[in-house]
Amino acid sequence: MAEFQEISKLSALHPKPVGLVLQYGTSGFRTNAKQLDHIMFRMGLLATVRSKKTKATIGVMVTASHNPEEDNGVKLVDPMGEMVTQDWEEHATQLANADQEDLLTALKNIIEKEAINMSQEANVFVGKDTRSSSASLSQAVLDGVSALGGHSKDYGLVTTPQLHYMVCCQNTQGKYGEATVEGYYTKFCQAFIQLTKNTSNRTDDQKHLCLDGANGIGALKVREMESHLKKELQISLNNDGSKGRLNHQCGADYVKVQQKPPTGIQINPGERCCSFDGDADRIVYYYTDSEGTFHLLDGDKMATLISTFLKELLTQAGLDLKIAVVQTAYANGSSTHYLENTMKVLVRCTKTGVKHLHHVAQEFDVGVYFEANGHGTVLFSKAAEEKIQQLAEDTNVNDERKKAALLLRNTINVINQTVGDAISDMLLIEAILAIKGMTIQQWDTIYTDLPNRQLKVKVADRRVIDTTDAERRAVTPAGLQEAIDNLVKKYKQARSFVRPSGTEDVVRVYAEADTQESADALAHEVSLAVY
Ligand code: NG1
Ligand code: ZN
Numbered sequence: 001m002a003e004f005q006e007i008s009k010l011s012a013l014h015p016k017p018v019g020l021v022l023q024y025g026t027s028g029f030r031t032n033a034k035q036l037d038h039i040m041f042r043m044g045l046l047a048t049v050r051s052k053k054t055k056a057t058i059g060v061m062v063t064a065s066h067n068p069e070e071d072n073g074v075k076l077v078d079p080m081g082e083m084v085t086q087d088w089e090e091h092a093t094q095l096a097n098a099d100q101e102d103l104l105t106a107l108k109n110i111i112e113k114e115a116i117n118m119s120q121e122a123n124v125f126v127g128k129d130t131r132s133s134s135a136s137l138s139q140a141v142l143d144g145v146s147a148l149g150g151h152s153k154d155y156g157l158v159t160t161p162q163l164h165y166m167v168c169c170q171n172t173q174g175k176y177g178e179a180t181v182e183g184y185y186t187k188f189c190q191a192f193i194q195l196t197k198n199t200s201n202r203t204d205d206q207k208h209l210c211l212d213g214a215n216g217i218g219a220l221k222v223r224e225m226e227s228h229l230k231k232e233l234q235i236s237l238n239n240d241g242s243k244g245r246l247n248h249q250c251g252a253d254y255v256k257v258q259q260k261p262p263t264g265i266q267i268n269p270g271e272r273c274c275s276f277d278g279d280a281d282r283i284v285y286y287y288t289d290s291e292g293t294f295h296l297l298d299g300d301k302m303a304t305l306i307s308t309f310l311k312e313l314l315t316q317a318g319l320d321l322k323i324a325v326v327q328t329a330y331a332n333g334s335s336t337h338y339l340e341n342t343m344k345v346l347v348r349c350t351k352t353g354v355k356h357l358h359h360v361a362q363e364f365d366v367g368v369y370f371e372a373n374g375h376g377t378v379l380f381s382k383a384a385e386e387k388i389q390q391l392a393e394d395t396n397v398n399d400e401r402k403k404a405a406l407l408l409r410n411t412i413n414v415i416n417q418t419v420g421d422a423i424s425d426m427l428l429i430e431a432i433l434a435i436k437g438m439t440i441q442q443w444d445t446i447y448t449d450l451p452n453r454q455l456k457v458k459v460a461d462r463r464v465i466d467t468t469d470a471e472r473r474a475v476t477p478a479g480l481q482e483a484i485d486n487l488v489k490k491y492k493q494a495r496s497f498v499r500p501s502g503t504e505d506v507v508r509v510y511a512e513a514d515t516q517e518s519a520d521a522l523a524h525e526v527s528l529a530v531y
Contacts, residue, residue, distance in 0.1 A: 003118070003149050004104055007045065010147040014041035014140055016100050024092040026353040026502030028075030030064050033133035036072050040137045042095045043074050044124070044144020044152075045107060050088060051122035051150060053114050054079050058122075059167040061160050062138045063129035063279040066214075066253035067503070069246040072133045074141070075160075077125075081168030081176075081418025083355040122150035125170065127163035129217045129279050130241060155181070159217050159280035161421030168418045176418075181224070188424050189228035191413035195431040196232055202434050208234050209430065210273040212262045214251030215241040218280030218422055225423065233430055238265040252277040252284045252422070256373050257454055260294055261286065272433075272440040276422040277374075283422035284374040285429065287440050295444050299370035300335035302429060303327065305443055306378060307345055307368045309432045310411070314366070316404035317391055321365035321384050324348055326357045329472045329497055330372040330454075333512055338447040349470040353502060354420055375420040378428075380412055388412065407435070450493060452512035453523035457530045462500035462507045465530075471499045483529040491518045496526045 016038040022029050029039050043060055051058040059077030067073070076084035076092065084092070091110045098106035111118065124145045128134035138154065145152040155166060162184055169179035177187040196202070213219025219240040226235065239250045239262060247254065250262035252275045267273055267288050274285045285297035307325050314321055324346040325339050331349070339345045346364075350356040354375055361367025365384040370376030380388075391397060391405035414431060416424035433443065466476040474481045480498070488494045496511040507530050511523035 003147070004108075006149075007104060007107070007147045010143055011038075011041060011100070011103050014038045014143065016098075016103075018099075021097050022093075024089040024096070027065065028061075028073050029092075029096060030067060030071060030073030030503050032070055033064075033072035033131065033137065036074070036133075036137055037140050039096050040074055040140035041144040041147075042103070043076065043092065044141040044146075044150075045148055046088075046092055046095055046110070046144075047076055047124045047141070048122040048145050048148040048150035049107070049110060049114070049116055050076065050078075050084065051124055052116050052118065052120040055120060056123075057125055057167055057170045059125045059127070059163045060141050061127050061163045061279070062134050062141060063160055063217075064131065065129075065160070065279045065281065066247055066251060066277040069131055069248070070133075072131055072137055074137070077164050077167045079167065079171045081164040081171075082358060083419075122148065123170075124150055124152045125155060125163060125166050126152055127155040127158040127160070127166075129160075130157060130215075130220065131246065157217055157220060159221050159421070159423065161281050161416050161419050161424065162221065164418040165416055165421075181221075185225045185228045188414055188416070188427055189225065189230075191410050192427040192431055193230060193232055194410045195407065195414060196434045199434040199437070201437070204234075206434060206439075207232065208236070208272075209426075210265065210267065210271055211235050211237050211426075212239045212250050212255070212265050212273065212275040213237055213241065214262075214276050214278050215239045215244045215246045215248065216251070216276065216278040216280065218276035221280065221423065233427070238262075247278045251275055252282045252374050255286060256284050256296065256298055259296055261288065270439075270441065274426060280422040281420050282371075282374040283425050283429075285440065287444075289441070295441075296449075297440065297444055298332075299372045299374040299376050300327065300332050300449075301443065301446070302374065302425065303368050303370035303376060304335055304339060304343070304446055305432055306428065307339065308343060308446070309436070310366055310368065310378070310408075311343065311345065313404045313408050313411070317388070317401050317408060319387055319391065319405075319408075321387065322346070323366040323368070324361070324364040326350060326360045326367060326369035328352050328357065328371055329470055329499075330510055332372065332449045332452060333493070333495055334447045334450050342447075349472070351471050352499065358419070370420075374422075374425075377417060377420045377425065378415050379417050385412060450512045450514070451516040451519040452510065453516075453519045455509040455523045455527050456501075456504070456506040457498075457509060457527045458505070459507055459530060462505065465498060465500050465507060467497075467499050472497050474498055480529060484526055487522060487525045487529065491522050494518065494522055496522050498526060498530055
């Protein structure tokens, strides 16, 4: 077949370094950018085949999110804007690791196994972040698509969630919105303006938000979006990429893990601030109090605020819809306790990685999912959306129910349901705070986080650690879990677990306890047990 000859010719321009083995991990392939050219070409091929299989547009995003500037990565986006399925992750790993001379065979194996009709048309959307390596790497993806005769559309610089949104819009014939960056701003900003329009007593202070753009793509896109917000949200943008390096001492991951404000930002006491990560799919909020103490409001605090808001609206609207919050083992114990015991909301725990949370959230009418690091969104079932829509249009309901239904409808529209999205989450949180007339300090006092610590441990082979129970218990190596259990017993309100990272060559250790000293000591002792 002509296309296979083309692949042989073009793949020689994107050779695989001999002996290099990479895995499609928590969030696609991710490593030093210098090792990724062949992966990008091959993911262009795979996305084309996936498009033929699904008879839909597939997305390919070139980014390494919160990793340092010198890294890069790639992830595939499925037709509804969700992460690619697990079996295709395996195809991706197979294709990525095939030696140069075996590439065609590996590709043909996938085509055969998936019974692909090669005459089917293929469409692939490609996006990239601001890393200096992203331009040539996304070109390699485009080369892969054209080698198999697929059509591609290069969106250039976009956030990861923007690309997910484009793919979903395209495959739902515009029902989700228009598949352009402009369409994205219009949809989400209009919903935000609708949500906040009756909160006329908002002061200028309440309309003002301080943002750390991590020197990445999010900063660029917020600047593009600003005029759509019609001054209803006034963002002072820091770390916009004009001076500092991407993710360097800034961004959501730095703030969450270090539990301190980013550099390059002047925070006034009490001022509401937030940080995006390098591809703008995560956000965390924070402020410093009058004594200069730093307060972090992470994914757990966002999940709590959002689910409380939605539960109240559903009650006011008289809608009997099942709401749940999905978390991972990294969720602060206080948040889980508050949600289950005070809010009486169903909480589910899954493995790390949004794809796991997303799938569980789909089981409910309203599924709020957040990783503690600020990656998350809300999913509404089709039935739930229809009920809300019907009520919003019903002329025979009382004012209170109607008002709640209209707020719910606009809330649905401000949320990017395809994936966690820093911009959309920011608009949602800002709208909720405005509607509730709540300050960041008031939001912070809903519950108090248990002191916690996250550490990274370098080991010879992190894969010797295998876990179970949503990663909360280690099954191997023998004796490790018992050692952790014994250490945990020494502290009050303590909990600790370890798991191999899916994005870095480290083992992650998490510990929480009644005091910061205890959490630090426990994390340290557990890391020694990991060696
Ligand atoms: P790993 O490296 O597998 O822990 C990290 C985050 C995930 C997720 C992915 C993808 C933590 C503890 N882990 O995964 O939540 O966001 O990166 O970016 O924050
Ligand atoms: Zn990210």
